[in-house]
Amino acid sequence: MRAAPLSVALFLVVAAACAGPTGSPIPTGLPTPESTPRIATPGATVDATVEPGETLGETVPPTTSTPGPEPTSGGPSSDIALTAELLVELPRPLVLVTHGGDDRLYAVAQTGQIYLLAADGSPAENLFLDIEERIVSGGEQGLLGLAFHPEYATNGRLFVNYTNRDEDTVISEFARADSPDGALADAGSERILLTIDQPFANHNGGMIAFGPDGYLYVGMGDGGSGGDPNSNGQSMDTLLGKMLRIDVDSGDPYAIPPENPFVADGGGLAEIWSLGWRNPWRFSFDRQTGDMFVGDVGQGAVEEISAEPAGAGGRNYGWNIMEGDLCFPADPCDQTGLTLPLTANHRERGECAIIGGYVYRGSAFPDLVGTYVYSDICTGDLWAFNAEAALATGTAEPVKVGSVPEPSSFGEDANGELYVTNLNGEIYRVVTQRVRP
Secondary structure, eight states: OOSSOOOOOSOHHHHHHTOSTTOOOOOOSOOOOOSSOEEOOTTOEEOTTSOTTOOOBSSOOOOOSOOOOOOOTTSOOTTEEEEEEEEEEOSSEEEEEOOTTOOOEEEEETTSEEEEEOTTSOBOSSOSEEOGGGBOOBTTBSEEEEEEOTTHHHHOEEEEEEEBTTSOEEEEEEEEOOOTTSOOEEEEEEEEEEEEOOSSSSOOOOOEEEOTTSOEEEEOOOOSSSSOTTOTTTOTTOSTTEEEEEBTTSSSSOBOOTTOTTTTTOOSOTTEEEEOOSOOOEEEEOTTTOOEEEEEOOSSSOEEEEEEOTTOOOOBOOTTTEETTEESSSSOOOOTTBOOOSEEEOSTTSOOSEEEEEEOOOSSOGGGTTEEEEEETTTOEEEEEEHHHHHHHTOOOOEEEEEOSSEEEEEEOTTSOEEEEETTSEEEEEEEEEEOO
């Protein structure tokens, strides 16, 4: 339970990015969409260069934004330009996930609901899950994450990350209800695995996902305020500011994987997989290689994408010794043992909060296969870099490949195609806008 109230009027990572005197001007709240889901007109697309609030059009004029730098060998093509096709409007969607063997999508709303969507975006008649009465919602709090067990099709187990009524982080397990097509979760089946005290209302992280090793990974922010006043990012005595890894198939309520990096030497809490995170709002695993990519939201100067090869735990990603590739709060600083980001964006293009995405493994955009795609909530620009080359060299050379409206999260369907959610309550499918002449 947090020690003192903190008024947070901004939405999620947007607020997190601006704790500091150098923060960029950003939206001042979360627009409230219609409470009833609205299905998009098939094929309707949006010109991502329009101002927020403009009407969606049925056709997309060529973008007027400046093309990004030319790609390096093996990188994404600078000829491709992506935009967004409206799929559906829902109240405050934050997460869009699926599970193996199912082409349906599950949309997580900040207010505590999970919607089950058909491939065309049409929602099921009943909510898949509704736990609104158990959570605090607003600012950077609410229902923030969803992960299906790798064997969900047979065992019906799913996991969520939410802010409880005491304003602390909860990782819980639910079971699929006994329904004809598995279209409901059993709200009464909750089993709480982990509750983490939150001293402030911001920097909650929120993403959970199963890794290629079958373990559940949990991204935890540093506990909030600004500048990490309790130095949680570097403290091994707290789960805040960490990436956690737990075994949900053993133990009560879970077990510690014996290979977790700090188990043998007792150098930190056993759940810790890596440390030095500020607010890893969105992370993902490359479905082909198992490598992890993380978008860590910056303090006031730098947004960063970091990565690690599959199974390479125990790394220190620097916060609050560093913010991205800069010493924090002042230069010089001791960088011994720190893992620097693949790419550090110093916000010169107007960014304010990075939105981590996915390594693209779909079929719609052959030029993007094997590239990591990400964005920023303020600009909406889509950037991509060669994931394999970046991991091999420790640095990425991003290329701009399009733009989408105010993304708050990415999603990936069973076929590896990409989606985005945004602050206006909209879910979009990423599509080709045009090919530059």
